[in-house]
Amino acid sequence: MSLVRGSSWVARVGLAGVFLFAGLIKVGEPARFATDIANYHLLPWSLGVGLAFYLPWLEITSALALFWRKATKGSAILIALSVTVFIVATILARVRGIDLSCGCFGHAGRNLSFAGHLALDFLLLGLALFLLWLPEPATDR
Amino acid sequence: MKMKVLLALGLLGSLSDVHASLKWEQSQVELHPAPGDATAVGTFKYTNTGNTVVHFKSVHTSCGCTTAAQTKDQAAPGESGEITATFKVGASTGVQQKSVRVETDDPNEPFTTLVLRAVIPQLMELRPTFIYWESSEAPKPKIIAVKAAKELNTRSLKVTSSNANFATKVQLAGPNEFKIEVTPRDTANPSDASLKIEPDGGGKAFYATARVVNPTRAN
């Protein structure tokens, strides 16, 4: 049991760390993040502005909720879903030949390569799915 | 049920027919100040066609270069009046559009936006008004192209450089068009000059700036 608990702990700390950082760095910079979203050419501007306000807070709340026993699986679902969306958006942008700094980590992430970025995304997705797969009591604590 | 109440209210409203309304003769005024005018004044006339008094609450302009004044604080039924908007021309050029926002206690139309458009003639066009040499550059001449308005009847230009490091030469480039060739003596040290350009017909002087400058790293 302790192995399960320990690994759950590690996965949650890892996910929460990345999501907290990604959220906090974008909070308070809606104009800039909205432009980053718009650069993907996937959404109309107004929707992007809404996301620019909402997404950082969603990242922060789901990171924190990972440590709330009753919500661990719930936020793992949210994180898995949002990471999937990020992956799809990144690949779409790449396929359509749009060159962009992904904007996921505000402007701190502008040096992240396409491959590095995808690798990180898949790692996060793996961690989230792992948390979902763990037996329920593991999320105790 | 709700519909009926609304309908009844609507009927009551239209029967009593107490309304205030300001009719503006025009909500947009276009001005063509003459060359050299310091201000351009637009007048917006109104008449109160309602049957109650309309009070002006505020009159705001969109920019500090425009001021507006209303002659009265209120307009009685049938009364006419005007609001004047003054645009300070200064060194503005081209088409300038400024708005005046009028707030009244007329419940139907509390806000009216009046638009003042000023088309300001340009007497002399300098392209560019700024030339510079980086200190690593050779001291080769650079050109300022000048187009003078026909009204000025310019046959020659007088160019005065505030700094002896910059020599100037004027060439005629066509009817009402000139070329000012500016040459720095050296580009080893930073220096700057203000170039005063005066048409021979007199009137307002125009200015250009020339500089030798140490480059900064791009940021």
Add this chain to the structure above:
Amino acid sequence: MPQPLRAAFLVLMLALLPAAGEAIYFRQQVSWKQRPKADEVDVRTAQEWQALWLDARPGEDFQREHAPGAMPLNAENWDELLPDVLKAWTPGRKLIVYCSAQSCDASREVARRLREEAGLKDVFVLTGGWEAWKTEHR
């Protein structure tokens, strides 16, 4: 609804509260209707540049309060103010123009003239203008 989904929904809703608060707080800085034009720059980005700041508001407003290091440049006193700006600028340095708020067009006009008349290239307009700057530095 299974428990994890309910929790997920709750987290989604929880995030909405601070987001709404932020949207109200920054309402002057971001337009919901249209994307900023290519030459617009937001306060945060602008501050990272070693740019030359230009205040396009009327002289009285500038005297009362202005961004640190900003120089006045408005249409009324264009001929007198422009030379000082051109002498303070150095090649490669960006210029950022602001006026009172998002709705004012003075900064846009100043930026246009700097580009067209003075031939400067990197001229930007501050999104949200002075009001946005104030929000940022409250």
